[in-house]
Each structure stands twice: as C-alpha cells, then as structure tokens.
Amino acid sequence: xxxxxxxxxxxLGRTSRFAAPVVPSRRILAALGRFLASDAASxxxxxxxxxxxxxxxxxxxxxxxxxxxxSDVVDAAWRLTLxxxxxxxxxxxxxxxxxxxxxxxxxAFAFGLLNGVSKIxxxxxxxxxxxxxxxxxxAMVPLVILWFGIEDSARIFLVALGVFFPIYINTFxxxxxxxxxxxxxxxxxxxxxxxxxxxxxxxxxxxxxFVGLRYAxxxxxxxxxxxxxxxxxxxxxxxxxxxxxxxxxDVVVLSILLxxxxxxxxxxxxxxxxxxTLSWHPAFxxxxxxx
Amino acid sequence: xxxxILVRAxxxxxxxxIDKPPPxxxxxxxxxxxxxxxxxxxxxxxxxxxxxxxxxxxLHGIDLHVPAGQFLxxxxxxxxxxxxxxxxxxxxxxxxxxxxxxxxxxxxxxxHVSRLMFQEPRLLPWARVxxxxxxxxxxxxxxxxADRRALAKLAEVGLERRAHDWPAVLSGGQxxxxxxxxxxxxxxxxxxxxxxxxxxxxxxxxxxxxLLESVWQxxxxxxxxxTHDVTEAVMLxxxxxxxxxxxxxxxxxxPIARPRRRGSPQVAALEERILSHxxxxxxxxxxxxxxxxxxxxxxxxxxxxx
Numbered sequence: 001x002x003x004x005x006x007x008x009x010x011x012l013g014r015t016s017r018f019a020a021p022v023v024p025s026r027r028i029l030a031a032l033g034r035f036l037a038s039d040a041a042s043x044x045x046x047x048x049x050x051x052x053x054x055x056x057x058x059x060x061x062x063x064x065x066x067x068x069x070x071s072d073v074v075d076a077a078w079r080l081t082l083x084x085x086x087x088x089x090x091x092x093x094x095x096x097x098x099x100x101x102x103x104x105x106x107x108a109f110a111f112g113l114l115n116g117v118s119k120i121x122x123x124x125x126x127x128x129x130x131x132x133x134x135x136x137x138x139a140m141v142p143l144v145i146l147w148f149g150i151e152d153s154a155r156i157f158l159v160a161l162g163v164f165f166p167i168y169i170n171t172f173x174x175x176x177x178x179x180x181x182x183x184x185x186x187x188x189x190x191x192x193x194x195x196x197x198x199x200x201x202x203x204x205x206x207x208x209x210f211v212g213l214r215y216a217x218x219x220x221x222x223x224x225x226x227x228x229x230x231x232x233x234x235x236x237x238x239x240x241x242x243x244x245x246x247x248x249x250d251v252v253v254l255s256i257l258l259x260x261x262x263x264x265x266x267x268x269x270x271x272x273x274x275x276x277t278l279s280w281h282p283a284f285x286x287x288x289x290x291x
Numbered sequence: 292x293x294x295x296i297l298v299r300a301x302x303x304x305x306x307x308x309i310d311k312p313p314p315x316x317x318x319x320x321x322x323x324x325x326x327x328x329x330x331x332x333x334x335x336x337x338x339x340x341x342x343x344x345x346x347x348x349x350l351h352g353i354d355l356h357v358p359a360g361q362f363l364x365x366x367x368x369x370x371x372x373x374x375x376x377x378x379x380x381x382x383x384x385x386x387x388x389x390x391x392x393x394x395x396x397x398x399x400x401x402x403h404v405s406r407l408m409f410q411e412p413r414l415l416p417w418a419r420v421x422x423x424x425x426x427x428x429x430x431x432x433x434x435x436x437a438d439r440r441a442l443a444k445l446a447e448v449g450l451e452r453r454a455h456d457w458p459a460v461l462s463g464g465q466x467x468x469x470x471x472x473x474x475x476x477x478x479x480x481x482x483x484x485x486x487x488x489x490x491x492x493x494x495x496x497x498x499x500x501x502l503l504e505s506v507w508q509x510x511x512x513x514x515x516x517x518t519h520d521v522t523e524a525v526m527l528x529x530x531x532x533x534x535x536x537x538x539x540x541x542x543x544x545x546p547i548a549r550p551r552r553r554g555s556p557q558v559a560a561l562e563e564r565i566l567s568h569x570x571x572x573x574x575x576x577x578x579x580x581x582x583x584x585x586x587x588x589x590x591x592x593x594x595x596x597x
C-alpha cells in the first residue's frame with residue numbers, strides 16, 4: 001500500500017513539471033508521499049478530529065455540560081496529575097489488568113500447550129473449557145461480587161477469566177495446525193520431543209498465539225472497565241464514576257481517553273513483540289524490506 | 292539512503308565474518324565423526340519386504356541388495372509403492388513383514404546414519420538457512436561449532452552466501468539445495484531421496500542432478516533415489532529397479548561411465564528398454580508402434596522430455 005503511495009507521489013511530481021518551480025514542488029510532493037507512507041500518517045485523522053472538536057467547543061456550538069473541550073480535558077489531566085490522583089488510579093488499574101492477564105494468560109497458555117500436544121489432556125479438559133467459554137465473563141459479575149466482595153480479587157478474577165479463552169483457543173489451535181510434514185521431518189532427523197517442540201511446534205504455533213494475545217488484551221481492558229465502573233473504590237473506572245456524581249465531565253472524558261490510550265499501548269507492545277519474533281514470516285518481511 | 296548503506300555494510304561484515312573461519316582451528320576437526328561409525332556407504336539388504344495399510348497391500352515381498360556406496364534408482368508408475376518402500380528404508384515407517392538389514396544388521400543394531408530428502412524442501416520457515424542446515428546435524432546440532440559444520444555443508448551446495456536469509460526468499464531450486472545440505476550435514480551412510488527434483492523446472496533439475504551426482508561421488512554414501520523420470524533414473528543410477536504392483540519387475544545395471552552425457556545413444560537405449568518394460572502390459576507382446584504411442588503421450592503429459 002505504501003508502495004502505491006510512493007508511486008502516487010512520484011507521478012504527482014512528474015505531472016507538476018509543467019508548473020513553475022519544478023524541483024522544489026517535486027521535492028515537496030515526494031516528502032508528502034514519504035510522510036503519508038510513514039507510521040506518523042496514522043495520527044493525521046485523530047489530530048484533525050481533536051482540532052475540529054476544540055474549534056467547535058470554543059465556538060460555543062457544544063454546551064460544556066454535554067461534551068467538554070479538549071483543552072478542558074487537558075486541564076483536568078494536569079490538575080489530577082498535580083494532586084497525584086491520576087497516577088494512583090492509572091497505576092491501580094494497570095496493576096489489576098497486569099495481574100489478571102498474567103494469571104489468566106499463563107494458565108491459558110499452559111493448558112493450550114498441554115492439550116495441543118496431548119490427546120489425553122484434550123479429552124479431559126477441552127470439553128469443559130468449551131462449555132465455560134460460552135458464558136460471557138461479565139455475566140459472572142453478580143456472582144463474583146458475592147464471592148469476592150468489591151476487593152481487587154474480584155476484578156482480577158474477571159480479567160483472568162476474560163483473557164483465558166482467546167489465548168487458550170488460539171494456542172491450542174496453533175499447535176494443532178502446525179505443518180505435519182515439518183513435524184515428520186523433525187522426527188526423521190532425530191529430534192527429541194523437547195527439541196521438536198522448541199524448534200518446530202512452538203515457532204509454528206506462534207502466529208496463532210499472537211492472534212490470541214492481541215484479542216485477549218482487548219478483552220482485558222473491556223472487562224476491567226466494566227468491573228471498575230460497577231463496583232470499585234479506586235482505579236480509572238472509579239475515577240470516572242465519582243466524577244459523574246459531581247458532573248465533572250472533563251474527568252469522565254479523561255478516563256475514557258485513558259482507557260483508549262492504555263489499550264493502544266498494550267496493543268503496540270504486542271505488535272512489537274510480534275514483529276520481533278515473527279520476522280521470518282513473509283507478511284513481516286515486506287515491512288523489513290521497506291525500511 | 293544512509294540507512295541503506297549502513298545496513299548493507301553491516302550485512303557484508305557479518306557475511307565476511309562467516310565466510311572466513313578462524314584460521315587457528317584446523318578444518319579437519321569439523322569433519323571428524325564423533326560417533327564410532329565408519330564413514331562412507333552402508334550396504335542394504337531387503338528380504339521379503341511387505342507392507343500393507345489395513346486390507347490394502349502395497350508391497351508384496353521385495354528382495355533387493357544394494358552394495359555399499361551404490362546409487363540405486365527406483366522407478367515406477369504412481370501408486371506402485373516406491374515411496375512406501377523408501378519410507379521404510381529411511382525408517383519412517385515399519386514394514387508389515389520381512390526385514391531390512393544395514394551391513395547385515397537390523398536397523399536398531401546398526402550404527403549407520405540414514406537421511407531422507409523429501410519431495411518438498413520442508414525447511415523450517417522460522418529458521419535462517421544456516422539454522423535449517425544445523426537441524427541435519429542430529430545430536431550435534433546443539434554442540435559448539437554446529438554453525439561452522441553447517442556452513443561447510445552449505446558451501447558444498449554453493450549457497451554459503453545465503454546463510455542468513457530466510458527460506459521464504461529462496462527459489463524452489465535453492466530450497467532443495469538447502470534441504471540437500473541439511474541431509475548431508477551429518478555425513479549419512481545412506482541417503483534416501485523421494486523424488487526431490489520432481490517439482491523443479493527442467494533446467495534447475497539438470498543442475499541439481501549433477502550436484503547430487505558430485506556430492507555422492509565425494510561422500511560415498513549409499514543412495515536410493517525414487518523418481519518417475521526415466522532419464523533421471525538412467526543418468527544418475529548405477530542400477531535401475533523397476534517396481535510394479537508392489538514387486539520388483541526389472542533390474543538393470545547402468546554400465547555407462549560417468550560423467551554421463553544427456554542424449555547419448557547408450558542412455559537413450561537404456562531408457563527405451565526400461566520404458567518398454569513399463570508399458571508392456573502383462574502378456575501383451577512387445578509392439579513397437581504401441582509403445583512409442585504411449586511414450587509420446589507420457590511425455591506430452593509431462594510437458595515434454597526433460
């Protein structure tokens with residue numbers, strides 16, 4: 001896609017030869033083409049949206065009690081940062097997300113591996129997982145509150161439950177769909193079971209595992225938002241709910257934006273991991289060639 | 292652009308470092324076999340070998356002796372059981388009946404190393420070319436010096452400069468050459484080749500055939516090549532075995548001196564003889580016009596003689 005943008009830039013540059021200053025306009029267009037092809041281009045639309053929002057709010061077209069101006073949100077962020085409230089709440093939410101993800105994710109990965117390589121494991125546990133999987137984890141909220149109260153453990157439990165299934169299913173599926181010809185090759189070259197796993201099965205399942213990981217990160221934030229808004233006494237969700245009671249719209253919007261930012265951050269980390277571990281994959285090699 | 296130059300410079304410096312082995316370490320140390328097995332080929336003896344899958348019997352008693360270091364080519368129509376035979380020889384499948392002896396000993400008691408080259412390259416896409424060759428080193432693949440051993444084998448097939456590429460960027464012929472280097476990495480005593488050149492284009496195939504011949508002459512392993520290409524069988528084999536309906540129908544020695552010339556009268560005569568056996572249907576007397584008709588149709592189906 002970026003190739004076509006570059007060619008577009010080039011063709012534009014060529015046609016503009018008939019305009020007055022040939023070289024500079026060509027250069028500008030080439031630079032524009034490069035900019036559009038770069039990673040920075042993905043920020044154009046968000047930034048434009050923010051500018052429009054600010055302009056509309058300043059012009060008084062948006063009543064402040066419906067949506068606050070972006071500058072008000074920035075003010076709120078600054079205010080809460082100075083009081084230390086913002087960092088505390090973000091830290092608490094991130095900690096809950098992290099612990100829940102670590103517990104649910106590692107259990108899911110372990111069971112995915114076990115059931116992927118062992119028929120007995122699959123027979124024993126897979127049917128159970130598939131049944132529990134069909135219960136939306138947020139339907140468990142009333143039960144979880146009864147079990148754990150509104151302590152951290154309730155939210156961690158919900159997050160762990162939410163991230164378990166995407167990681168489990170994709171790890172399991174990834175291992176089961178590893179090329180059998182490669183497995184046969186490994187065996188015929190005398191690989192031990194452990195070596196076969198390390199050199200053939202795990203790398204072969206990795207693309208699928210990453211799909212599960214990224215999907216699980218989305219579910220992780222979603223679950224946490226719901227859990228924190230329903231019953232909590234700290235965290236970003238709590239911050240939003242208490243701000244609502246005092247009609248602090250800027251803080252409510254700030255909380256929503258924080259979730260968006262944290263979600264994007266988690267996804268970026270996963271993508272970076274994916275890019276470094278899957279550099280052999282033809283889909284990622286195109287990227288390497290470009291840069 | 293500066294990035295480009297930097298990256299290239301880094302790549303070349305890496306490659307150079309690989310190309311030149313440290314001078315103080317003698318090369319002989321690389322090639323010594325650390326297990327106590329004799330180098331060179333191993334003799335294969337097949338006695339009454341049978342194989343069936345459920346009720347479906349594929350091989351009905353194969354008796355064959357392959358002297359150490361011989362290049363045997365096995366030919367037959369598809370579905371005749373030649374690939375099954377090769378998989379048994381390579382130890383991937385167990386025979387239903389009969390036995391396979393290596394230097395007169397059962398497979399488990401023999402110290403020989405056998406390797407199978409598959410129809411497809413079967414390279415690990417997530418390992419660099421060099422890493423793929425290391426897989427072939429067997430138990431020594433985790434030992435120090437594995438990369439130098441692998442690189443030496445890669446040089447044998449002429450791909451040492453691609454050592455740090457991903458398999459995905461290689462051509463079909465290059466991939467098979469990497470697979471060959473992997474098969475040779477542990478200096479096997481027996482190499483089984485399951486139509487490894489079948490998917491290559493005609494020109495690459497001729498190149499690969501001479502490469503195969505030269506590494507075989509150099510390393511002296513026993514080779515069994517399964518193919519459906521009669522020319523390939525005659526060009527490479529010391530002996531050609533024709534398998535039909537699960538039994539050995541014909542054994543022909545190929546007394547032509549190497550290097551053999553493609554299209555020479557002796558090669559053509561032998562090809563003709565094998566083809567006439569392939570298409571002589573049971574009791575049907577040899578009918579020349581019928582055979583040549585069949586032969587033309589065979590070649591036109593295969594996209595012309597290669």
